[in-house]
Amino acid sequence: MPIEIRDTQNIDRQALHAAMLDAFSDYDIPLQPTLDQFNAMLAQRQFDPALSSVAMDGDQVLAFWLIGTDDHRAHLIASGTRIAHRGKGLAKKIAARAEAEIIKAGYKLIQFECLTSNQRALDLYLKQGHEIEREFDCFSMEIGDWAESDCHIKQVDWDIVAPHTDKLRDVMPSWQNEDFAIAAAPEAICLAAYQETQLVGYIATAPSDAVYQLAVAPTCRHQHIGQTLIKRAAHLIGKPTMAFINIDKAAEETIGFLTHLGARKTVSQYELIKRF
Structure with a gap:
């Protein structure tokens, strides 16, 4: 039977999930989500089955490009080929x-990340016309018995924090951690820090332990607010560690703060963009 290149409409999610587990099993940090976690990721990253592409051999997915969209942009949620x-x-x-369908649909660019250590994939993307836009570091942090701020910390809906994010953070997050993605995440947990009635910081995290965003007002830093937010969020979701995915290398203050608390760098990634 010839291999079929097609969209992912009417493709069983379990077949997509199985292909992802195989394709990512030999990565530097193997990505092995459960089926529920896989489905939550697709929902949060606004998966578009019509723009996504797979190579099929019968009912088996051999390779995949899973695409999400927001505004004028398309995003590569995940790509891989069975070993x-x-x-x-x-x-x-x-x-x-996938790119032909993205252009046909009117999107102006596609962006995604690639591990800096995955030279084979990076070479392919660069040959396809993608350009390196930014470089990110990822961290894993064990929660310590840190001093806490005297701010009032409370759990809030994301839409309470969203109008204020640009005033609190220094650098734009990677696309899967942007405001639209948190708003689309059904299980996102958000804590806000207040001095009297003034919002001075926030953290948004997934139940899995991945931190979407963490920010503290520039004039309120070095007052234990950030570490208090991390500590309270970890306690709320019942995790001994927290993961910070795709921190822009330009965010030197944030990286310094995380390493001061004992965060360990796990991998680095390039942000790639191709404009149409």
Whole structure:
């Protein structure tokens, strides 16, 4: 049976999930989400089955480009090829189909991340016309018995914090941690820090332990607010560690703060963008 290149409409989610587990099993940090976590990721990143592409052999997904969208942008949620089917040009074919559909739909660019250590994939993306936009670091942090701020910390809905994020943070998050993605995450947890009635900081996190965003007002830093937010969020979701994914290397103050608290860098990634 010939391999079919097609969209992901009417493709069983379990088949997509199984392909992702195989494709990512040999990464520097293997990404092995449960099916529920996989479905939550697709929902949060606004998965578009019509723009996404797969290579199929019967009912088995051999390779995939899963696309999400927001405003004028398309995002590559995840891409990969099963280990046994690499080197056959499948990634090039499904990428070409996905990009053609993205352009047809009127989106102006596609952006995503690639591990800096994955030179094979990076070379492919650069040959396809993608450009390196930013570099990110990822961290894992054990929660310590840190001093706490005297701010009032309370759990709030994301829409309480969202109008104020640009005034509190220094650097734009990566696309999957942007405001629209948190708003689309059904299980996102948000804590806000107040001095009297003034919002001075916030944290938004997933139940899995991944921190979407953390920010403290520039005039209120070095008052234990950030570490209090991290500590309270970890306690709320019942996790001994927290993960900070895709912190822009330009955010030197944030990286200094995380490393001061004992955060350990796990991997680095490039943000890639291709404009149409």
